[in-house]
Amino acid sequence: MGLYRDSFRLAYQAESPVNWCEALGTVLADEEVINGRSERGDHPVHRIPLRQWMLRITAYADRLVEDLEKLEWPDAIKEMQKNWVGRSQGAEVDFPIETSGFEYDAWTAGRKNAGFPEEPEHDVIRVYTTRPDTLFGATYMVLAPEHPLVEKLTTDEQRSEVNKYIEYASTLSEEDRIAGHSEKNGVFTGGYAVNPVNGENIPVWIADYVLISYGTGAIMAVPGHDQRDFEFAKTFGLPIRAVVMPTEEWLDRLRPSGRNQAPLSRDTYARDIGLLSEAFTENGEGMQSANEGVSLDGLPTDQAKEKITGWLVHSGIGHPAVKYKLRDWLFSRQRYWGEPIPILHALDSEGKPTGIIQAVREDELPVLLPEMDDFKPTGNPAGPLGKAAEWIRIRRDGQSFARETNTMPQWAGSCWYYLRFCDPKNRYQAFDPGKEKYWMPVDLYVGGAEHAVLHLLYSRFWHKVLFDRGHVSTIEPFLKLVNQGMILSTTYRTSDSRVVPYSLIEFREGGAFYEKTGEELDGVTEKMSKARGNVISVDVPIQKYGADTTRLYEMFMGPLESTKPWSMQGVAGISRFLNRAWRMIVDESSEGLELHSSVVKEGAAADLQQLRVLHKTIDSVTRDMESLSFNTAISRLMEFVNYFTGQAVRPRSCMESFVLMLSPMAPHICEELWQVLGHSESIAHASWPVLDPRYILESSVEIPVQINGKVRGRITIAADADQNELEQAALSDPNVKKHLEGHSVRKIIVIPKKMINIVAVPK
């Protein structure tokens, strides 16, 4: 059986941007789930053929990787997406099955004439390899247990064992397979194939370490240069042949197993390769790899790959190929909730499907779910909608149709919601093209790293399809991505390891206690999770301190991107800060809301030092906000308050600028302060304070003076002092002089406005 017995691109075109399935180049696939598990993974799926809708995301694999370069995303996420797509470059090679009448020379001659066929003949095993340069080291082959040729290769003698193994492999769960990593298992089919580069007969095995879903579902095993094949060969006593000479360092590092063994030399490597504990899988130099037409001996791995691939093409035995880990996307769900897939199946006069399908017309969209009393899963491929008899039937142009009853997965909505957000109330279109053009792309997407591959890859895929069809104006949806860190909470446990819900914990001096029993609790830091009951409701700090304080505190705890432990310690400091800011501006003793007597109304009253503090604050806060460094922005605002609280005269213009800078982070209190400062319009519409660079230029600067890298003094000097002046000032500093006694100055390094370093040696 093949995973795709029949897949095709829908032949018709439709221009509706809402007709997602069609627009995405949907393919229909016959998937016979033989080895599958249910989504929950707790019971095997029934062996029934399902016709399910797939989205051909693999067609976009390369673009999904290449276009990452254009994005301002965290490297970690880009890397994850690259790995997920998992592009690899190699070659497909055909190994004929050894049958009684098989003749190697005749086969190679035939291939040389005909060339490499698109589909392998029925008696040929096609493999994919990233190391075609190791073909001469292929001493056996392994097929996935589900591979269609297993049946043909299995000899009568081996049949019962092979069947047993297939049965065993099909019951293995994902976890079992991972758990069994190191212990290789498998069965010999009894059949042989022919290594096409040297005509050798090699045994064909089946093993669960070869996956039906990747590559061709079959491999050539090169135990000398692949770790898995090496382990397998050792387990089952299969021959190991050296065809790549390792580097000296590798040979030296990797001693043969057993005590007191000397390292293998280049001379003994080929003979004793089986004594090693690891295969050499890096790049080396070809060896023992030659036939009448081609030799790889002495060639570095890169060149050897190229040369053998050329020869394979020339001989009609193989061709270059690219494979991806990324699979096409199974888009059908057999459940009620979800967008109905807008496809119609044409019916014949007796009400049977003709096999012809059509997209729902644009004016018939959207297709809404029918009202149903019973929408529970049915275990039937049609899903719950299969029971909505009236909804299913539709007549159009004198022809009967049945609606598709599978629905889309949750992903469908999250793949394009940002586009709908551009025009959320449009009743006639998914979105207006003009509005899309105005808003897109999304400038900044703040989201959790848990969406690194699925959501963020799927929506990029949809967006590219929509771009190709002219529905969106950009090739990527999200320009900049920031992953906010999770806030971790401490999970508290009783002495017998029961988890105590956060709400039942009492914090007293010296630790946490179980509210009911007074028992002292042990803490382990974990992420917050509903299941563990250690989710901290944001209502608690909001009730105690208010929304502004809570919000500001979360921003102050640390950088946006990093994970942070939740702690109420420190929230009091933020509360104090907001109170101080309030008292800096508002006269508390008055009945109403009146300006503090120190706040003067004329802007001109600010002195130079105050203006300097103000504009330094504007400078750093502006930059911090732009780089999302909220924690340091808040620090700067605290410094501002610390300074101005000590000022007997607080110019109103300075106070206004401060409130403006604080307002995005503490909107409620700032709105009130803005009113107290005499404004009737909302602060939300006031503009950000403007930096006047004149005030942040210092006329004189204090510069540390180092001797041999250690600070020995500091000088205050005009900011525009030249090299010579700086040197003289440094050398005349008393402490510097003291330390230079008995030394001679060899060199003076001057970094203007930053640092002077005197290199001195003892006389």
Add this chain to the structure above:
RNA sequence: GCCGGGGUGGCGGAAUUGGCAGACGCACAGGACUUAAAAUCCUGGGAUCGGCAACGAUCGUGUGGGUUCGAUUCCCACCCUCGGUACCA
């Protein structure tokens, strides 16, 4: 195993990317106000050593090397930790 983050005072974290390590805040200590407490305000603080003191010296950003006049920052090796991924041929 592989890929990607991170490791700085008692704690959360700063450091304009090679130029004064520890901004800001918490907790702590001392003081002021108060009958008292809360609130508020002021002062202190990386460690060690010397000094009544201001101050001075030495050490100090996970560990060990290296580059440099100068390293939290760059390079090499290692340890720990968090996230992702897992037989992908």
